[in-house]
Amino acid sequence: MSRLSLFAFVLACTTACRPSPKPASPAAAVSEGATSPASGVPPRAASGEPARREAVETTVFHLHKFLQRIGVERDTYTRDGAGEIEAKASFGFQDRGSQVTLAASFRLGPDGMPRDYQAWGRTSRHSSIDERITQEPDGSFTHSRVGEAPVHAGAPAASVMASGYAPLLAQDLMLRAWVARGRPATMTLLPAATLTIETRGKHEHEVEGKRVTLEHVSVRGLVWGREDAWLDDAGKLVAVVTRDAEFDHFEAAREGFVALLPELVARAGADGAAWLSEVGQSALQGPAGVVALVGADLVDGTGRAPVRDAVVVYDGDKIVAAGPRASTPIPPGATTIDVSGSTIIPGLWDMHAHVQQVEQGAAYLAAGVTTVRDLGNILEFVTGIRDAIDAGAGLGPRILVSGIVDGDGPRALGTVRIKTREDIAPVLDRLKRAGCLEVKLYSSIAPSLVRAIAEAAHRRGMRVVGHVPEGMRVLEAIAAGYDGVSHVTFLFEPLFAPGEAAKLSREARGRRIADADFTKPPLAQVIRTFASKKVMLDDTLALFELLNHTADDNARREPGLAKLPRELQGLFDGSSPEQAALDGAIFDRFLALVGELHRAGVPIVAGTDISVPGHSLHRELELYVQAGISPMAAIQAATSVPARLMGLQAQVGTVEPGKRADLVIVKGDPIADIRAVRKVTRVVARGRMYDPSALWRIADFVP
Template identity: 30%
Template structure:
């Protein structure tokens, strides 16, 4: 009888719980590339004022899984919020916020804080679902202006960019608006919201990646993506026009100390002449010349060739950050093909402030772990067709990913080589790095993929988070003097296999909650407060001090191994796969930590970048006839690599860009205070003779190197 009563009580409780839910809204993540579902967000609004959210997103074998609960105050902001779960790489998420009257307090695994508050204020979770954005939209609608205070700090602003009618199930239609929110991060956040007195989130679109929309309405994704790209283009064009300053006619950069990337040395002061985006002459500083339209006094600064970031997945809003860091060339290692072509065209037309992109074609196989960019293939014929497309669109390199079918790997690599492409990538599941080299790889991406060569055993799923946790656990105990390691090093050297270690991206392996990740420590103080706050959030699940110490030792040994490879004669390139611009500087600092000199690290980021993108004829060094990609730096980064962060001006594609202006536009505290100005000069006749004859002959040598 007691058992029956207990069962009845549970049934009543269950029925009551179901009745308490007044509305359930389901959102779905859909890949723009192949239409597959990548996740969902289920929102339950209960009649007692409690909202529960289940959120999951998976791509490339990883992604966050979260559960949230919150209540709202009368002004639409959260009075109580709690989220638990795991972040993208498995770190524990446990965060709580509460506001009572004028007192707000919050606590997570990485921080704890409190603040006196008056008026409406939106709390920003460190890890949260899109429902937090939806409630912020609702709170903004209740304010007299399109702005609201943020907690812990900042102000959220919103402007409407577009409006369109969308169609849904059963012939339904509704009006939705595209808004751009600023005050969070280093670029605007674009959201599609419902129109009316009580707006909420309708969709979020990452063009070329995913559509996140209310279930039943996701087929509007293509329409929303196209209109969003158009609206973003207007903002980006305006930003490019503001931050790029043309250098018409002949320009002289006076008193510049040129970094010779072939010798890794700094030469005597020189004057560099630029015309139509190319170096037309290099002469000793102080040589008299007439006929220049513009003069830039480098003031004895070191001038570097434009830097290469050899591992990016660029978005339209990241370009300015890259250029401000001195990155004038970026190798994109996998993107939505249509989106990348658009960015290449926009950059060439001067409509987008971004580095010149060297694209690598992305090739993946089908599996539950697949990444959804580029081409996803099953057969050799499909693989060849994808390679043909990439070759016809000017891609000099192919990148193969985790789920690529190992059975067709060797023939795929051979066909790419036949089409004149280099081949690199991750190591396909079920193989060791040595086997990828045997199949014809020219390069390997990421230090963890190199380390897995010594750690992989049959049955290990290297497409899951295991590809991060296994090196974090085991590299600490690897013997770099073992025969296995020495034989692999010998193979890398003999075949001249380039290694793209992306150390800055893998520093997260050792970061614990509350600490600042090593690559960001030097820039934290320059970042907007909300960005700096995120630097303290750990990525990996690190349960105790012993684990943290082990992971720290493993990462440091990975850094050490990059130095071992470099000294053994293995080519190294400098890539990031992380925060645009800033982490290339951090990558160079980690190369120095690995044992390279600062000048050698700069050589890797210039000469090697050009060499392994096959652009040496135009880039990678400062020589007559090459592209005028110049980076003016305060201090001496050949002695102190941290000085590479002090970029005072960047010249590329016939424009001069001042990082100070870029930083200020994006809410970043500038790294330099003085910038070299462009001084217009009086025009003089072009038929001058006399003491300037020799210089004028140099100026006429475009297309030929100056010896």
């Protein structure tokens, strides 16, 4: 899930990632006689099928991430003499230097119904799959997944088999079955999940000079939230716009249709925003017009002491009064809402977000997050959602876009690239036109270009933030013009000589971090430099906590894990029990350094890198308090501090007259116990009040 550079990824592996067995290549895995790891038998040998097979169809999908082509899937269909179809997928791509390969095989009866399915390999850089669904003689099915007890299920008429976004073969078969069965509203995803599929209309597109009509459908229940797919007039899959197992944008198109992907991505974003706005009407709570919230304590985000028994009045999207009840008049005709026993705080900010899907908007609002800073996305996708929300046609927090830019090489990400000095002006002009407030530099940018990029960005009124490029040190990046750094892990990089970390054992790397002394060089110099230059840090502590502790520990630390949608459950394996002691010690140094930086005057802002959507922002604030930061300052790190750093302090970030009506009402007192920020009872975004429970349900979370 995290979007780390090479150094940060090395540190993450040092602190968290368990090595996974390397899967066989898809081509080898699906060849005759290969064995499935889940079953231990040749994939088709157990079926007793005839040896002679007839080729029926071959389909090639081109795989993309952030609209950058990264790999290919080849699907083959063969028929035996009894009419059974065997369909095989060979799926593989390169992602930032890592090879992701997966193999899958289906057996379909003469009626087209699934009989058997198995998939094994990797679904992302950090996740793997090994499962099988087999039809029993009585027509029922057994689902087997490595590490889990088998699950038996009946055989509903409208049932399909798939393991998420990959392979595309599963989605193709799923949608062919949907068309063949008359486009039912729901189908069963074996063993017991429900897919909801609806058509979103047919549209004409130009492909290689010809006009073709494609049907746009949305699928819910396969991945978290909506997935968009397009079918040709035969009901076969043409393209998919979805997310992979890291929450990253993932797109695929059948050969001959790749040029359509940018258009389809934009259509998916606009359609998703419109859909979310429609269903979001059910979450609206409270009247329009002038509203007075009465009786709560007020923590206004300025740092002033809480106001007891306060009144906050807003009219439309503006706050018109805020203060003690005794001295704050309520306008005639205002609707009064008693919120006694609660605390009103400003709308929260997540300063390291990636809005990869529209459901995230509902989850953020449910958690009281009314502004997010998107630090890496498909530009057309995120700006489309941003603009829809700003125009009142979408549901979600305000989105501040930082345009992600990378360089060249096998680890590069996205399609916006700066490879030479000549690229700088046109790329930055494009980002400026798109309304980006910042340039986020990623890991493959050439260090020699950083200063020139920063100078050009600053001339355009844009900040420069992000990862420290490979081959560059964090202090060098600051000297070259960085305004902010993402991920606390980069600050530990000076503990290692150039190239040294890769030569050390995992334990040796981790021990050096765990034993780091902040009072001595080089980390003392890092702290002084961040403090003297007021360089912002979005540390993403909540993410690293999930990576550095066992799954059981994470469940105790982050209650949001128990509320995840089915498709996201088990997403964070965390550290292994064998590595947990060292990994925990390393995380403790991450936590301690953030506390030291805050005390030195470094601007710390709360950001999650998605992690557990919505919930991890609350955990970030809890971790700040553990690091020795006061609850008041922790709340400011997610309200007034980011508003000031982003130049929006005149509009938002505090509860004061004239500011935008972004408010969160929580039960209890977060100054006495920061955990009260989790107890959101009402959210006001742009002057519209929402019921958090309804928003969580829209996002498929348990409220």
